[in-house]
Amino acid sequence: xxxxxxxxxxxxxxxxxxxxxxxxxxxxxxxxxxxxxxxxxxxxxxxxxxxxxxxxxxxxxxxxxxxxxxxxxxxxxxxxxxxxxxxxxxxxxxxxxxxxxxxxxxxxxxxxxxxxxxxxxxxxxxxxxxxxxxxxxxxxxxxxxxxxxxxxxxxxxx
Numbered sequence: 800x801x802x803x804x805x806x807x808x809x810x811x812x813x814x815x816x817x818x819x820x821x822x823x824x825x826x827x828x829x830x831x832x833x834x835x836x837x838x839x840x841x842x843x844x845x846x847x848x849x850x851x852x853x854x855x856x857x858x859x860x861x862x863x864x865x866x867x868x869x870x871x872x873x874x875x876x877x878x879x880x881x882x883x884x885x886x887x888x889x890x891x892x893x894x895x896x897x898x899x900x901x902x903x904x905x906x907x908x909x910x911x912x913x914x915x916x917x918x919x920x921x922x923x924x925x926x927x928x929x930x931x932x933x934x935x936x937x938x939x940x941x942x943x944x945x946x947x948x949x950x951x952x953x954x955x956x957x
Contacts, residue, residue: 821903
C-alpha cells in the first residue's frame, strides 16, 4: 500500500500489525546499515533501478539469491550444471540467507521438508520512525509444515 493511501506519511497505518517472514525490507530505515541491504541497493542502483521505488524489490532479490545459490551448488555436483543437479541443489539448500533477519532458518530437506522458510515475526508499524518494529522473537516452525500432494482433479493440495 502506498503512503498516499495511509495519510501521506503512513500515519493512518500507525500501529498496524503484520507477520513478517523475517525478510529485510530494502526500503526500511532500520536495515540501511546492514551489509546485505547496502550491497543489494548498490546492485539495483547500478542497474538503474531506484531501490526505494518499491518494497517488492526485496522479494525479487530474495528469489534471485536462491536461484543463483542453486546454480552455484548444482555446478559443483558430479555432472555439473544440468536440470537434475539444479533440482537436487534446490532441494538440499541449507544456508544462511542474507535476506532474512537472524533466527530465520533457510533450508530444504529433499522431499521430507519442501519449504525453505517456516518462520515469522510479529511486527508493528511505527509511522514516526517509518519502520516495522519487531514485537517478540522470530517464531521458528522449521520442519513442522506437512508436505502435500497436488490433486489436479480437485485443484487442491492435500
